[in-house]
Amino acid sequence: MKRFKNILCVLESEEDCHPILERAITLAETNQAILTIVTVVPHITVDFNLFKDDPDIDLQTIMENEKKEKLDSLVKSFLHKIKIETRTLSGVPFLEIIYDVLRNGHDLVIKMPEIADWLDHLFGSNDMHLLRKCPCPVWLIKPDSPKSYHNILAAVDLDSDDAEQLEASQKALNLQILQMASSLAVNDFSQLHVVHVWDAPAESLMHSPFIKMTKEEIDDYANRVKDQQEEKLNTFLHDAIDSQVGNMLDYLKPNIHLIKGLASQSIPQLAKKIEADIIVMGTVARTGIPGFIMGNTAETILNQIHCSVLAIKPPEFITPVKLEE
Structure with a gap:
């Protein structure tokens, strides 16, 4: 670990x-x-x-x-x-x-x-x-x-906001998630799974009868979004290999899951499918809104899973709980 x-x-x-x-x-x-x-x-x-x-x-x-x-x-x-x-x-x-x-x-x-x-x-x-x-x-x-985990699922979120500081924070959080999941997998001789869930947000709108787009045009849009997400995931994994996580990833040869859908549904479904013993994930929204402690997606995922969880906060997270003076 x-x-x-x-x-x-x-x-x-x-x-x-x-x-x-x-x-x-x-x-x-x-x-x-x-x-x-x-x-x-x-x-x-x-x-x-x-x-x-x-x-x-x-x-x-x-x-x-x-x-x-x-x-x-x-x-x-x-x-x-x-x-x-x-x-x-x-x-x-x-x-x-x-x-x-x-x-x-x-x-x-x-x-x-x-x-x-x-x-x-x-x-x-x-x-x-x-x-x-x-x-x-x-x-x-x-x-x-189990005393030793068999399947470990690392859930990363690569859809960052435009703000450079938030993007850097999210990258640091994703790397920490991958590092912890990888080191736990090495210690337990487990199979590591890495998942990123993506969505093509305009696709449903394109199916509207008021927008005259052919099926081929809609499919082309969805495929372009998928290619962008795949490139994001490959870049993230490449950067991770260049970091201290690299040797562990080479050894573990993780299963990579790039899933189209909603993270709140797809991650619990994948965890059940692969019989994950633990999910390593972030639990804080990336919006930066004061008081917005946990993202709705993370909360929904946690309310659906029935395996252990290792939850990680972004590096700059400050708890709203204060010690009494």
Whole structure:
């Protein structure tokens, strides 16, 4: 994987947590990184008159201490490999996690998705808040995720705006997506897939009876757009080969998918078709509009997939969450 120095692993349940623990510990060991494992305890809101016979009782502290003991017990068998810090956080889960990232400079958050059988999608409310607002990459690992991934899907977006700064930012984000997906594929001996979804926006308008265009003219337009998109993808991959990703791409020989359609539909469909174990993707819109934290396309994709995800922000992303002074 990309070199990480300060990893935060979040455990919400002691059940089925060993896959994520092993993944976090192996990653920290490989990167010689600091590893912190936390759990978030919600604030207890009860009528303390129930405990009037023992006014000194502090349920919040008791619960936090119990959680800390369980964390220490969980990591005990791994302490011969690496030094691990454990602690409990208290409050709204996604906020406390982001606060911890801001306070301690974590450069990766690893956690399992929220366990909620009633959801028709994998990621719950706290997960989505993290994907929108956490300043560092967020890796959400399914509880039943295989120990080693077989198929990794890197989703890149090559349709940049005209603004030069935004175009440079998007290129940097795409390269980071490809780098992380490639290094994970090398580590896990996985098949890497790279997908770019494109659309010919004027094609549907050309079919209007008010616009007299022949089928050949419409097809010619669509083919020209496809050629432009293919050239964009080839240029991106060529630039990636010239960067630090190059050796990994030569070794991996990724499957390239250039798909016509809507990314919000095509990427989940492709993930299902290739049985992707994880999607590596960006989650922030490229519009630059203040407060527009996640693009609609990314949100729609995340609500449809049922595999793990490694979500990455552009280099200049600033979280709207602020530490209290």
